[in-house]
Amino acid sequence: GAVVSQHPSRVICKSGTSVKIECRSLDFQATTMFWYRQFPKKSLMLMATSNEGSKATYEQGVEKDKFLINHASLTLSTLTVTSAHPEDSSFYICSASWGAYNEQFFGPGTRLTVL
Amino acid sequence: GQQLNQSPQSMFIQEGEDVSMNCTSSSIFNTWLWYKQDPGEGPVLLIALYKAGELTSNGRLTAQFGITRKDSFLNISASIPSDVGIYFCAGTTGANSKLTFGKGITLSVRP
Numbered sequence: 001g002a003v004v005s006q007h008p009s010r011v012i013c014k015s016g017t018s019v020k021i022e023c024r025s026l027d028f029q030a031t032t033m034f035w036y037r038q039f040p041k042k043s044l045m046l047m048a049t050s051n052e053g054s055k056a057t058y059e060q061g062v063e064k065d066k067f068l069i070n071h072a073s074l075t076l077s078t079l080t081v082t083s084a085h086p087e088d089s090s091f092y093i094c095s096a097s098w099g100a101y102n103e104q105f106f107g108p109g110t111r112l113t114v115l
Numbered sequence: 116g117q118q119l120n121q122s123p124q125s126m127f128i129q130e131g132e133d134v135s136m137n138c139t140s141s142s143i144f145n146t147w148l149w150y151k152q153d154p155g156e157g158p159v160l161l162i163a164l165y166k167a168g169e170l171t172s173n174g175r176l177t178a179q180f181g182i183t184r185k186d187s188f189l190n191i192s193a194s195i196p197s198d199v200g201i202y203f204c205a206g207t208t209g210a211n212s213k214l215t216f217g218k219g220i221t222l223s224v225r226p
Contacts (some may be wrong), residue, residue, distance in 0.1 A: 108156055
């Protein structure tokens with residue numbers, strides 16, 4: 001149980017285009033989903049927290065107009081990187097939690113490369 | 116932002132050996148979590164700890180939630196090559212709350 005999927009696993013795009021990443025909880029309803037960014041050999045950096053049906057809460061320094069998050073249902077959250085630039089290239093990981101549990105279950109990550 | 120303290124950054128052990136990793140914080144957490152991350156993958160939850168003093172096992176893994184709620188350790192016994200990876204500790208204060216992570220320890224296991 002507690003499986004989280006992400007799609008796509010890898011994406012390469014041209015500078016200036018927008019990229020959407022999906023995060024799904026496959027066997028549970030995710031009350032809250034989180035989006036992280038990870039640089040090589042570094043820990044996970046939280047970008048935003050999203051609760052189903054409400055606006056995401058962004059961490060300091062994360063541009064909400066640049067990284068659009070939608071959490072339309074209890075099993076799906078999307079992260080859209082708008083007008084992507086090479087510096088947006090990174091490993092993006094989502095996680096989901098539910099109910100009264102404090103654990104977060106992570107997706108397999110999406111490798112974004114912006115040319 | 117706040118981060119949990121994990122050191123050293125890397126550990127090298129021989130296959131079959133036991134290894135212990137520590138994680139400390141200046142703040143109190145209600146839940147401690149240990150994750151393992153393989154290259155190019157998302158972190159996988161190994162053990163969750165909910166009560167101060169709690170000792171929990173998962174196969175060859177054992178973890179404890181410190182009495183002060185400011186630290187935790189993870190033990191891996193009889194290491195095998197597939198134990199190679201990055202081990203992160205994380206703390207949280209409540210349900211659906213954000214996690215505070217350590218920097219991670221990269222474990223290498225020599226056959």
